[in-house]
Amino acid sequence: MGGYILKRLLSAVPVLLGITVIVFLIMAMIPGDPATAILGSYATPENVERLNRHLGLDEPLWRQYFIWLGNLLQGDFGRSFALNRPVLDEILDRFSATLILAGTAFVLCSLLGILAGVVSAARQYGLADKAITFVVILGISVPSFFLGMMMILLFAVQLRWLPVSGMYSIWGGGDLPDLIRHLTMPAFALSVVATGVIARLSRGAMLEVLRQDFIRTARAKGVHERRVIWGHALRAAMVSIIPVLGIQAGFVLSGAVYIEMVFQWPGVGRMLVDAILKRDILLVQGGVVFVAACYVGFNIVVDVAQSWLDPRIRT
Amino acid sequence: MKLFLRLLFRNRLAGFGAVVLGAIVVLAVLTPVLPLHAPNETNTANRFLRPFAEGHLLGTDHLGRDLLSRLMWGTRLSLAVGFAAALVAGLAGAAIGVIAGYFGGRTDNVTMRGVDMLMAFPYILLALAIVAVLGPGLLNALIAVAVVNIPFFARNIRGITVGIAHREFIDAARLAGMGHTRILLTEVVPNVVPVVVIAMSTTIGWMILETAGLSFLGLGSQPPQADLGSMLGEARSALITAPHTSIVPGVMILLIVMSVNLLGDGIRDALDPRLRSGALARPMAATRVERKTVPAPEGEGLLRIDGLETQFHIGARVYKAVNKVSLDLKPGECLGLIGESGSGKSVTALSVMGLVASPPGVITGGAVRLNGQDLIGAPYEVLRALRGRKVAYIFQDPLSTLHPLYRIGDQLIEAIRVHEPVSRAQAHERAIKLLEDVRIPNARARARAFPHELSGGMRQRVGIAMAMANDPDIIIADEPTTALDVTVQAQILALLDDLRRSRGLAILFITHDFGVVGQLCDRVAVMYGGRIVETGPTAEVLEAPAHPYTRRLIACVPELGGGRRVLAAIPGLPPAVDDLPQGCAFAPRCDKAQDACRKGEIALTGAARQVRCLYPEVAP
Numbered sequence: 001m002g003g004y005i006l007k008r009l010l011s012a013v014p015v016l017l018g019i020t021v022i023v024f025l026i027m028a029m030i031p032g033d034p035a036t037a038i039l040g041s042y043a044t045p046e047n048v049e050r051l052n053r054h055l056g057l058d059e060p061l062w063r064q065y066f067i068w069l070g071n072l073l074q075g076d077f078g079r080s081f082a083l084n085r086p087v088l089d090e091i092l093d094r095f096s097a098t099l100i101l102a103g104t105a106f107v108l109c110s111l112l113g114i115l116a117g118v119v120s121a122a123r124q125y126g127l128a129d130k131a132i133t134f135v136v137i138l139g140i141s142v143p144s145f146f147l148g149m150m151m152i153l154l155f156a157v158q159l160r161w162l163p164v165s166g167m168y169s170i171w172g173g174g175d176l177p178d179l180i181r182h183l184t185m186p187a188f189a190l191s192v193v194a195t196g197v198i199a200r201l202s203r204g205a206m207l208e209v210l211r212q213d214f215i216r217t218a219r220a221k222g223v224h225e226r227r228v229i230w231g232h233a234l235r236a237a238m239v240s241i242i243p244v245l246g247i248q249a250g251f252v253l254s255g256a257v258y259i260e261m262v263f264q265w266p267g268v269g270r271m272l273v274d275a276i277l278k279r280d281i282l283l284v285q286g287g288v289v290f291v292a293a294c295y296v297g298f299n300i301v302v303d304v305a306q307s308w309l310d311p312r313i314r315t
Numbered sequence: 316m317k318l319f320l321r322l323l324f325r326n327r328l329a330g331f332g333a334v335v336l337g338a339i340v341v342l343a344v345l346t347p348v349l350p351l352h353a354p355n356e357t358n359t360a361n362r363f364l365r366p367f368a369e370g371h372l373l374g375t376d377h378l379g380r381d382l383l384s385r386l387m388w389g390t391r392l393s394l395a396v397g398f399a400a401a402l403v404a405g406l407a408g409a410a411i412g413v414i415a416g417y418f419g420g421r422t423d424n425v426t427m428r429g430v431d432m433l434m435a436f437p438y439i440l441l442a443l444a445i446v447a448v449l450g451p452g453l454l455n456a457l458i459a460v461a462v463v464n465i466p467f468f469a470r471n472i473r474g475i476t477v478g479i480a481h482r483e484f485i486d487a488a489r490l491a492g493m494g495h496t497r498i499l500l501t502e503v504v505p506n507v508v509p510v511v512v513i514a515m516s517t518t519i520g521w522m523i524l525e526t527a528g529l530s531f532l533g534l535g536s537q538p539p540q541a542d543l544g545s546m547l548g549e550a551r552s553a554l555i556t557a558p559h560t561s562i563v564p565g566v567m568i569l570l571i572v573m574s575v576n577l578l579g580d581g582i583r584d585a586l587d588p589r590l591r592s593g594a595l596a597r598p599m600a601a602t603r604v605e606r607k608t609v610p611a612p613e614g615e616g617l618l619r620i621d622g623l624e625t626q627f628h629i630g631a632r633v634y635k636a637v638n639k640v641s642l643d644l645k646p647g648e649c650l651g652l653i654g655e656s657g658s659g660k661s662v663t664a665l666s667v668m669g670l671v672a673s674p675p676g677v678i679t680g681g682a683v684r685l686n687g688q689d690l691i692g693a694p695y696e697v698l699r700a701l702r703g704r705k706v707a708y709i710f711q712d713p714l715s716t717l718h719p720l721y722r723i724g725d726q727l728i729e730a731i732r733v734h735e736p737v738s739r740a741q742a743h744e745r746a747i748k749l750l751e752d753v754r755i756p757n758a759r760a761r762a763r764a765f766p767h768e769l770s771g772g773m774r775q776r777v778g779i780a781m782a783m784a785n786d787p788d789i790i791i792a793d794e795p796t797t798a799l800d801v802t803v804q805a806q807i808l809a810l811l812d813d814l815r816r817s818r819g820l821a822i823l824f825i826t827h828d829f830g831v832v833g834q835l836c837d838r839v840a841v842m843y844g845g846r847i848v849e850t851g852p853t854a855e856v857l858e859a860p861a862h863p864y865t866r867r868l869i870a871c872v873p874e875l876g877g878g879r880r881v882l883a884a885i886p887g888l889p890p891a892v893d894d895l896p897q898g899c900a901f902a903p904r905c906d907k908a909q910d911a912c913r914k915g916e917i918a919l920t921g922a923a924r925q926v927r928c929l930y931p932e933v934a935p
Contacts, residue, residue, distance in 0.1 A: 018435070030447075146569065207596075220708040221702065221703040221733060228600070235718075254438050272440075292440055295435070295436070
């Protein structure tokens with residue numbers, strides 16, 4: 001098991017390098033002169049040239065990459081010109097908010113999705129199955145940002161149950177109940193699409209497994225049907241559900257960008273969108289690399305969970 | 316194609332999706348000629364008019380622009396962008412996939428590594444990075460969405476191309492001296508196109524959603540031009556005061572994406588042969604029973620099967636897998652049930668405890684009595700309590716019948732604990748004892764093994780140990796040695812015989828091998844086409860088979876040391892049980908068949924030896 005984890009960690013190194021190369025190349029394609037972009041079109045040529053030298057932009061491309069990579073490895077993501085603070089500080093501040101939002105949504109969609117999928121498969125063609133299938137279709141078709149807006153209208157404006165937006169109340173907030181009240185709507189809106197996808201795949205995986213011979217064996221042993229479904233069948237189905245969870249985590253992270261905009265959530269997604277609109281390139285670059293690296297790390301966790309669950313791939 | 320359309324529209328939801336999507340597309344195409352306000356005509360005096368206001372069916376937005384008109388133009392734009400993104404992603408992805416898959420080797424390696432790298436990003440990060448470089452704008456959003464989706468297509472198409480590239484017709488083309496370009500264009504691409512089209516049709520909804528998302532963030536279409544996403548984005552600031560400006564474009568996106576998804580699902584299902592045949596149905600906890608009459612018990616016995624009828628209902632077809640089968644089993648007795656594949660012997664065995672997969676299996680008649688208690692139609696809880704405790708099964712292939720992810724010790728412990736309220740530790744000790752009883756060396760360590768870590772013979776011993784777990788009265792062994800090699804087979808048979816003699820077990824032994832029956836069974840019943848054609852004590856049946864089918868079946872078994880002998884295979888195939896001939900089912904393959912054999916029912920006659928034949932080989 002330890003060997004497997006180590007192997008998996010090592011295999012992530014080229015992926016991470018690839019990510020930095022891709023991001024670097026994309027950013028290098030920016031038309032025009034970055035220094036001009038930073039300083040604005042009224043900058044004097046001397047200033048532009050000085051900044052270019054300062055940023056190492058007069059070096060050849062491959063040297064620029066390695067300088068940038070070296071800085072990244074030392075935790076220096078550069079400085080955001082719009083915010084005038086180190087990129088990494090800003091990212092770390094924002095990332096915890098995104099992590100709370102996306103993490104909650106991810107737990108929510110995993111639990112609800114698997115639950116709905118299993119119930120749906122266990123009652124195939126029954127009323128519950130039809131109802132779940134319908135809700136799932138609706139769920140995977142609704143744009144999360146639209147759903148979020150409608151939830152604000154209903155729960156915050158009409159019913160006044162929950163706060164409209166933000167992460168904490170401006171006055172007197174800041175404790176956990178306050179956070180939960182603010183988190184409920186965005187986390188739910190963010191989880192809906194992934195819940196639908198996971199429910200749908202779980203249903204398929206369960207139906208596949210329920211036809212297997214070892215399910216018949218469990219029944220022949222006299223194992224109770226509830227345990228056949230939630231124990232034997234679900235355990236085997238998890239082998240194909242877990243990778244889907246890994247993929248969906250990426251979609252939850254992506255969807256967080258919209259949800260953060262709708263609910264004014266102070267996360268990385270909103271930071272990135274603002275940075276793009278302000279053409280704060282270093283912040284975009286750093287944010288993308290950072291979040292992508294976190295996602296790669298999460299996928300390693302998923303793979304390890306998978307190997308723990310399925311002894312056949314451990315060897 | 317016709318079948319495909321029929322299947323598609325039989326799925327009502329898919330039909331609904333097709334109609335809705337069709338209507339939206341037609342309206343979007345017709346938008347320029349419809350009598351609408353100009354979409355960008357502002358009129359700040361009429362800001363935020365509610366729907367059904369005069370002259371503005373859906374009201375107006377924050378600049379007093381007609382919402383209906385903006386909606387139609389926005390829909391048009393969103394559809395066009397989504398479609399274009401799907402097309403670009405599909406074509407580019409397919410090109411990469413085809414080249415990587417066809418050339419293989421290093422080309423494949425390098426390309427697919429690159430694709431994997433792209434897939435390591437959460438999709439929106441990449442899209443945001445691209446928009447950051449190109450700057451906000453609808454065309455740039457389109458490019459971003461298309462690029463982000465290329466890996467998905469490239470991967471799918473590569474997989475399919477690899478499958479095609481190694482087929483004979485490609486080799487033939489190569490041998491005929493065709494160049495790579497020509498082979499790609501004339502042989503590979505035509506085979507890939509349908510897959511690309513289907514993948515594109517199912518992702519258009521997704522593309523529309525993604526571009527709408529970028530526009531919503533303000534990174535897509537720029538004012539005054541608006542697609543559905545940017546309409547929503549602009550309306551967001553007035554969400555609370557004028558909710559209709561948000562609801563109108565939002566509902567439209569929902570409708571489009573939902574109808575595309577419904578249609579896409581319908582297409583996928585209609586093309587999936589497994590769904591068509593109902594092979595994805597889940598078997599229920601117990602076989603469905605539709606029995607009209609209960610036959611009277613014909614006698615005593617530990618297990619009595621009277622006139623059992625089990626059928627498979629698939630579509631309009633009825634397969635009579637088991638047709639009025641009667642058997643009985645006394646305590647400590649071993650009864651062999653023998654027949655070719657598809658003769659109904661396994662279905663008979665599974666019917667006893669309601670384990671026939673249902674759907675499609677249905678028990679339509681007969682009774683199965685265990686100590687006089689009828690099990691057909693018994694409540695699930697009664698059946699479950701007897702499963703494994705009174706009647707236990709051993710199945711054919713122990714690799715697929717043991718749970719692959721549970722340790723064998725845990726599987727044994729579970730078998731014990733479902734029927735007896737013992738502690739885990741006690742059950743564990745008993746499990747070890749059981750493994751020792753079936754002569755698994757080093758049982759304590761092996762209990763921690765997973766099924767895939769054991770050999771076939773060891774696995775089957777585990778299967779037997781599990782069947783023995785609750786000291787059942789009856790073991791139903793469904794071809795337990797078929798998947799094993801001959802020496803292991805002999806060991807397993809010896810083990811079963813031992814257990815049976817030491818514990819007084821009754822065994823119903825299902826096999827297609829007369830050699831095995833001869834070693835183990837007291838009596839034998841021969842099945843053909845879902846019916847019993849002959850029964851009797853094993854030695855007598857083997858010595859002097861009465862039914863022509865039995866005789867021919869025995870003649871198929873080579874005998875060691877029996878000298879040179881012609882092995883006579885039986886010509887023809889076993890009958891299809893959805894279309895049984897009148898009279899004797901074996902008549903078409905029988906060399907003694909007369910006209911009378913092909914008319915009417917033939918009864919099973921005799922007492923200790925019974926045979927269902929008008930012209931038996933020996934008098935029963």
